[in-house]
Amino acid sequence: MNKPLLTVEQLSAGYGDIQVLWDVDVSVNSGEIVCLVGSNGAGKSTLLKTISGLIQPSSGRVVFDDKDLTHATAKEIVQAGIAHVPEGRRLFGPLTVLDNLLLGAYLRTDQNEIRRDVERMYEIFPILAKRRKQQAGTMSGGEQQMCAIARGLMARPRLLMIDELSLGLAPQVVEMLSDIITGIAKDGLAVLLVEQDVMTAFDLASKAVVIDTGKVSITGPTADLKYDTSIREAYMGLPSS
Secondary structure (H helix, E strand, O other): OOOOOEEEEEEEEEEOOEEEEEEEEEEEOOOOEEEEEOOOOOOHHHHHHHHOOOOOOOEEEEEEOOEEOOOOOHHHHHHHOEEEEOOOOOOOOOOEHHHHHHHOOOOOOOHHHHHHHHHHHHHHOHHHHHOOOOEHHHOOHHHHHHHHHHHHHOOOOOEEEEEOOOOOOOHHHHHHHHHHHHHHHHOOOEEEEEOOOHHHHHHHOOEEEEEEOOEEEEEEEHHHHOOOHHHHHHHOOOOOO
């Protein structure tokens, strides 16, 4: 069996004296979509920030493509092949859509390939081609999310982490983004997804990791977990049977 592309082992982290994560284990294979689910404040976003080097762990390991990135800088982690689409999109609002896309490739020097990737983003997200000269902050929430995902892809990552894909978006936009993410995963991109809407997450991902108060409580195939009594009651608002 092939090794996972990303392996998080016994990871603990937090903010100063406040510990948020306790001994978290997560793995993601190439071409696999894994979702992190749990209540608000459970530690999902903190986990993504720790993997991407924005927070330093107090213990445990982050291994990516056989490289130990536990104490790597955010820049080194992007260079290794991990891109992070943060909650709230965090676009540079006054800059154009094109400028935001180019910022996603700021560590790259292959200018011809960067131009090709910009055109590829316009093919994947046609609305961005129409908005290329528009200030990113003036677009709709769905268009901004497309721009944020495209900006992440401009780094040419092997693992794309998305924090709250569907937050504040219309169902048809979420469906379109889900189709796009499924398509790029089929091309080999690994995706680690934080999603508050568990039904959306389970439809999109093949594996789920449930985080409860900073600890992993359940890990398994979404096809099985969607029938789990505790998950149906706690996160889906559905009866247990």
